[in-house]
Amino acid sequence: MRRPFLGFGLGLRTEHYSYILEHKPAVDWFEILSENYMVPGGKPLDYLDKIRNDYPMVMHGVSLSIGSTDALNSDYLKNLKKLMRRVQPQWISDHLCWTGLNNTNSHDLLPLPYNEDTITHVVDRVVQVQDYLGQRILLENLSSYVTYKNSEMTEWDFVNEIARRADCHILLDINNIFVSAHNHQFDPESYLAGIDSDRVMQFHLAGHSYNGEMIIDTHDHDVCDPVWALYATALKRFGAVSTMIERDDDIPEFPQLRQELSIAEDIAVRTLQADALVLSDISPQQTHTELNYARTA
Amino acid sequence: MHALRKLQQDFLGYLLDDTVVGIVERIESTPRRSAEQRMAFYGNAYKLRLKEALTTDYECLHGYLGDDLFETLMEKYIESYPSHHPSLRYFGQHIAKLVEQQEPFRQLPEVAEIARIELAFGNSFDAADCQCASLEQLAQLDPEAWATLTLRFHGAVQLLPQQYNSFQIWRALSNEEAPPQKTEDETTWLIWRQDLVSQYRALEQAESVALTIALSAGSFADICTALLEYFSEQETPQQAVGYLQRWINDQMVSELNQDQEKKAADCGSF
Ligand SMILES: [Fe+2]
Numbered sequence: 001m002r003r004p005f006l007g008f009g010l011g012l013r014t015e016h017y018s019y020i021l022e023h024k025p026a027v028d029w030f031e032i033l034s035e036n037y038m039v040p041g042g043k044p045l046d047y048l049d050k051i052r053n054d055y056p057m058v059m060h061g062v063s064l065s066i067g068s069t070d071a072l073n074s075d076y077l078k079n080l081k082k083l084m085r086r087v088q089p090q091w092i093s094d095h096l097c098w099t100g101l102n103n104t105n106s107h108d109l110l111p112l113p114y115n116e117d118t119i120t121h122v123v124d125r126v127v128q129v130q131d132y133l134g135q136r137i138l139l140e141n142l143s144s145y146v147t148y149k150n151s152e153m154t155e156w157d158f159v160n161e162i163a164r165r166a167d168c169h170i171l172l173d174i175n176n177i178f179v180s181a182h183n184h185q186f187d188p189e190s191y192l193a194g195i196d197s198d199r200v201m202q203f204h205l206a207g208h209s210y211n212g213e214m215i216i217d218t219h220d221h222d223v224c225d226p227v228w229a230l231y232a233t234a235l236k237r238f239g240a241v242s243t244m245i246e247r248d249d250d251i252p253e254f255p256q257l258r259q260e261l262s263i264a265e266d267i268a269v270r271t272l273q274a275d276a277l278v279l280s281d282i283s284p285q286q287t288h289t290e291l292n293y294a295r296t297a
Numbered sequence: 298m299h300a301l302r303k304l305q306q307d308f309l310g311y312l313l314d315d316t317v318v319g320i321v322e323r324i325e326s327t328p329r330r331s332a333e334q335r336m337a338f339y340g341n342a343y344k345l346r347l348k349e350a351l352t353t354d355y356e357c358l359h360g361y362l363g364d365d366l367f368e369t370l371m372e373k374y375i376e377s378y379p380s381h382h383p384s385l386r387y388f389g390q391h392i393a394k395l396v397e398q399q400e401p402f403r404q405l406p407e408v409a410e411i412a413r414i415e416l417a418f419g420n421s422f423d424a425a426d427c428q429c430a431s432l433e434q435l436a437q438l439d440p441e442a443w444a445t446l447t448l449r450f451h452g453a454v455q456l457l458p459q460q461y462n463s464f465q466i467w468r469a470l471s472n473e474e475a476p477p478q479k480t481e482d483e484t485t486w487l488i489w490r491q492d493l494v495s496q497y498r499a500l501e502q503a504e505s506v507a508l509t510i511a512l513s514a515g516s517f518a519d520i521c522t523a524l525l526e527y528f529s530e531q532e533t534p535q536q537a538v539g540y541l542q543r544w545i546n547d548q549m550v551s552e553l554n555q556d557q558e559k560k561a562a563d564c565g566s567f
C-alpha cells in the first residue's frame with residue numbers, strides 16, 4: 001500500500017488564528033481538535049472555515065470514548081459527522097482509550113486493559129463508528145501511567161489486533177510511545193517493530209515533562225532529542241508518514257513552532273529517499289480514497 | 298465486557314471520590330511507583346483539568362473571589378456537578394446555581410450575577426450564526442401586518458436583570474482594574490453579538506420591558522400596550538418603532554414574522 005502522505009502539519013490553536021490568516025505560513029496541513037468546533041456558531045467556526053480555505057485539515061477528537069462500556073454517544077457522533085461534512089478532513093482520528101462512564105466525562109484519556117475482552121468490545125464499536133461515518137478512522141496510542149493486572153498482551157499487540165480486526169488505521173504518537181516506555185519499562189523500539197506498517201497513517205510528535213520518576217505527557221515543551229531519535233527510527237520502519245507536532249500549553253509564537261516542524265522535515269529528508277516524500281495529490285475538497293470505507297460484511 | 302465495565306466503574310469512582318479505592322488493587326505496582334501513586338496521578342489530573350476549564354471561563358469571578366475562595370468554589374463545583382458533556386466548553390455552566398445555593402457564596406448575591414455575566418458572554422461567543430433581518434424588510438412591511446408582527450432573535454441575545462452593580466464590577470475586573478464596592482442597582486443589561494463580537498449595554502426600563510415581551514414572542518401591539526406605562530399614546534408607536542430599528546441595526550433580530558399562522562407553526566423558535 002502507498003499510504004497518502006500529507007507532509008508536515010501543526011495543531012491549529014486559537015493563539016495562532018490571526019497569524020495564519022495574515023501570513024499564510026508554509027505548513028502542509030493543520031490538525032484541528034474536533035470538540036473545539038462542535039459549537040453552534042460564532043468565531044470558532046468562522047476562523048475554521050477561513051483557514052480551511054487555505055489548508056488541508058485532519059480532525060482529531062478526544063471524546064469518542066471508543067473503549068467505554070457506555071453505549072456510543074449518538075449525539076456526539078451526529079455532531080462529529082456534521083463537522084466532518086463542513087471541514088471535509090483528510091481523515092478523522094481519536095484515541096484508543098475510554099473517557100467516561102454513566103454519561104459522566106472525565107475529560108481524560110484513560111487506558112484500557114489489554115486483553116481479548118477489550119479487543120472484542122472495542123472492535124465492535126469501531127465498526128459501528130466507521131459504518132456511521134462512512135469512512136475508516138485512525139486510533140491513537142496513549143501515554144499511560146498505570147498497567148492493569150488483567151492485561152494479557154503488549155500494548156503494540158493490542159493496538160495491532162484492534163486495527164486489523166476493525167479495519168481501521170493507526171495514529172502513532174511517537175512521544176506517547178516514549179512516555180509509556182519509560183513509565184512501564186518497555187523498549188520503545190520493540191513497540192515500533194511490533195506495529196503493522198500498513199495500518200499507520202499519521203504520526204504525532206510532542207514534548208513532555210519529567211517529574212523525577214514518571215514522564216508526563218504535557219505537550220508544553222519542545223520535542224526532546226530522544227523523541228526525535230525515535231521519530232527517525234519510526235521513519236525507517238514505516239517510510240513517509242504524515243507528521244505533526246502537538247502543542248497545547250506554553251504555546252510559542254507561530255514562527256517558533258514552524259521552526260520546530262522543520263526539524264521533523266530535516267530528519268525525514270535525511271532518513272528517507274526523496275521520492276518517498278512527494279506529497280499525495282489531494283485536492284483540499286477531497287477526502288483521500290484510502291479512507292473510503294465500505295464494509296464487506 | 299462485564300469485567301471491563303466493573304473496572305471502569307471503579308476507575309471513575311476513584312476520580313469522582315478518591316476515598317473509593319477499589320481500582321487500586323487492579324493496578325500493578327512497580328519499584329518506580331506504587332499503584333496508589335499511579336492512580337493519584339489520574340486523580341490529580343482529573344481535578345486539574347476541570348479547574349483549568351473553570352478558571353478560563355470565570356476569570357472575573359476568580360478575580361472577585363480571590364484565589365482561596367475561588368478554589369473552594371471549584372472544589373465544591375467539581376464535586377456537585379460532574380461533566381456530562383463531551384466538551385469542557387459546557388462544564389462550568391451551572392456555577393451560578395451552585396453559588397446561589399451553597400455557603401458561603403449565597404451570602405454574596407452579586408457573585409451569582411457576575412457568574413451569569415461571564416456565562417452569558419460565553420454563550421454569546423459561539424451562539425448559532427443566522428441571517429439578520431434588515432431595516433429594508435421592516436420598511437417593506439404591510440401596514441396591516443404591524444400589529445401582529447413578532448420577532449425572532451439571534452441566539453446571542455440575552456437579558457440579564459441585575460440587583461447589584463455587578464456589571465460595573467465585572468467590567469473593572471475584565472479591564473484588570475480594582476472593582477467598585479458592591480451597591481444595589483436594579484438594572485437590566487443586554488448582551489448581543491454584532492459582526493461576531495459580543496456587545497453589552499444597560500437598558501432603560503421601557504426598552505427592557507419591550508425587549509422582554511419581544512423575546513417571548515409578544516407582538517408589536519403587545520409591546521405598544523406595555524409601553525403606554527412609560528410614554529404618551531402619541532409617543533408610544535414611535536418609541537416602539539425606534540426600539541425595533543435599533544435591535545435590527547445591532548444585528549439582534551434574525552426574522553420579522555408577520556404571519557400569525559406561521560408563527561404558531563414556528564412555536565418554540567424564540
Ligand atoms: Fe497525540
